[in-house]
Amino acid sequence: MNLNTGTAGPDSTSLSRHRSVWDVRSESWIGLVDVLSQLAKLAQDDPGREERLTKVGALTEALRPIEACWAYPGRRAFAELCSHIDRGNLAHAAIIARRFHRTLASLTYRHEGTGAKNDADLPSQIESEQEYQAQLRCPYFEVLVVDDMLVEEEEALHRQVRNERRPDDDFVYDVVVVPTFEDALVASWVNFNLQAVVIRYGFPYRSLYFRELVGRRYIDGAEVDGELLPESERGPLLGRQIAKLRPELDLYLVTDVNVEDVAAKAGETFNRIFFGEEDKLELNHSIMQGVAERYHTPFFDALCKYAKQPTGVFHALPLARGKSIMNSNWIGDLGQFYGMNLFMAETSATSGGLDSLLEPTGSLKLAQEYAARAFGSRRTFLVTNGTSTANKVVVQAIVRPDDIVLVDRNCHKSHHYGMVLAGAQVTYLEAYPLHEYSMYGAVPIRHIKETLLDLRRAGTLNRVRMVLLTNCTFDGIVYNVERLMLECLAIKPDLVFLWDEAWFAFARFHPVYRPRTAMGAAAKLTEMFKSEAYAKRYAEFASSFDEAAWADDEKVLNTRLLPDPGKARIRVYATHSTHKTLTALRQGSMIHVWDQDFKDKAEEAFHEAYMTHTSTSPNYQILATLDVGRRQVEMEGYELVQRQLELAMNLRDQVAANPQLNSHFRFLTVTDMVPEEFRESHVESLYNMETGWENLLKAWQSDEFALDPSRATLAIGLTGMDGDTIKNKYLMDKYDIQINKTSRNTVLFMTNIGTTRSTIAYLLGVLVKIARDVDNRVRDMSTPELRIHEKRVRSLTLELPPLPNFSCFHQAFRGRSLDGQSETRDGDVRSAFFLSYEDANCEYLTMDDTAKAIRNARECVSAQFVIPYPPGFPILVPGQVISAEILQFMQALDVREIHGFRPELGFRIFTEAALELAGQANAVWKAQVNASAEAAEGE
Structure with a gap:
């Protein structure tokens, strides 16, 4: 994030173009090397010398506080560089700066020989395969030490750490020492090499390096003011703040007060608490063990071990151990393409040697426990059949x-198919529409509350089991998960939430995203409901919101509701397509559970459902990548997600700044994607040249819906081509750029943790070529052709068909109210779905015939799901009435792919006779249910 260093240095204008401290650091080192190299060649009386010296001073002052947050090159080595500059040794300073920059850019400081603290010891770059393998064998990390120590003490600590390294260590680390509470927060935010933090003794509060501290927002709202605390008590507070910011970091406290008392009060925050200097060696071992626990991949390690074992295969996998490939005269190329390890590791749970996914007791059980730790859930289940x-x-x-x-x-x-299988009564919720881009946003909290109140009025609130929402949406709309669950639980305290986070698995590993994840919000609500502060807050709400207020629907809708902590249950599930946003093979997914009632109300049913849908022959390679992918994000997820975010913002900026591109393309902003009524922050752009990321942070903390910056939706209507054409004619077929989401006039580009600056550059080059091609075609058009082109542009920018709402279920499939007579909005998708299996119950109507039937007051009811791609959501579900608005939208679509609709035949709808029979069956069912309800009340 963009940190204002608060030190003398480059003016605010020159720094404002940088999006983050990492950007500042990289660009400053490049600039410093360049200017020092120029100065080394200039004569003393050269007229450009003073200007360059001023620039060097600005660059070093920009870097000075940043380098204080990193072990390499470190504060002292950077100070030595600055002293060479101050003494006028510019040629030598240029050599040192170049080496520092080369080592930072190539990341060779991470490899095993690192320990250089002056220019004589500097590594340049990895020069051999042996050194590269050493780096892979012995990963590097840094440990933050918070202590206001003397320079001599700091040097002694560095020597101690280097002296304690052993050739057989699994990891190598170096230390970063910061002297204050605020500096520790900044370093935790900035330094993605950190894996552990050691908080020692007393230390000052205010920063020495950052006068204006962005990190202070993580102090605001703390239970106490850290500046007012005695120095000896700041350690536990700092630990809690860092745990909120970077929960993946191991935390250690070294205290000189009553260690037993501190451990009893702060033991949950810290991995371990030490008294004074009595266990220096034990602290080192603890740090190494803590990292090793997160680095450990139990199932992947077991699979690697199994692949090396000699076995005799007498079960149903001919390619196991690669035998059917190695012994073949015709398919040896398969082994050459994939490598034999893939097949050496292929086996079955029934053959022994590895764990069973259906009944895990060993390495897979551990892998799931580690995944739960990483993703902040109480339980996690691995899935090999996709989300x-x-x-x-x-x-x-x-x-x-x-x-x-x-x-x-x-x-x-x-x-939708899950609802069919479960036999649920479905009440469809409407997301706010973005008509001008042919896409939907997310479902407003007010609409969900309205629906719950409607069901309460109908007497069926007791039958409401679950709310199912997508977070974040394909296009990057993210819910305020905490607020939504709070307000819903105030109306229905036992409500279960299923958050489809298929495209949001990465969010856990960044402090901005994390609070809006299902597991992050569930954990916070659990702690909140146990706190005295919330009990007081709820008591104040309850005293001002009496029974009369609860009976006033409008007042309920216009009030921020709070649930009773004594009644509300936190029952939250999230599904992740791990393979879509993290490192895993296709179909590698996870189910994360934070359910207070799991043991009592869900465990057995969940086990049976898992057995029902999970293959008895799961792909072990998928499971192995899920295990390794978990390790990756625990160790470096923060860095990877931050890089993903910044690359997406850079892509936006480049398109906006290029005249050839911005005349045809425009990336949608938060104002395009989130209407003003859902933006309490009134933020209009996530990044501002003057304030950096402040807008993003403000929006994500307060708004009902936030926009994920890593999703870049490109408006393409001005090209005169729709999304499907751009995708197929140019991006995929001509330039091999893969995307999977378009609307009529947009194309979605999603950055991920594998995106690089080179791929961004390639995309920008392709967009320039497309823009140039459009310009050339327009210049060559005749007058009639130009009119056609302009009409096409208008149709894609100004004349898009309005998105239709869900109409309603036909009365034959509608739910029941408490009296068993009146109808409610929910519908029985299952009955409609299976009614269509009998061809005699269905007929086909073309678009024109359907329009005529609707005009003649016939209710045409869909017999199946109808899903146009794009936009990719069901326009119709089984049992839904086809409205004039839906028909109008279908007629205006010009997409090639519509699942459930056959252009030569039309809509598959139910016959009137079938609907009559279904209605009679529904009436009987309602009567039976009503009789059962009356009997239950009588008892």
């Missing part, structure tokens, strides 16, 4: 027939 399967597992485990489930209509189709 479509993960979604069905959760739905089947929680939802019973006749339960009402509130579902975002625009969610992934696996949820």
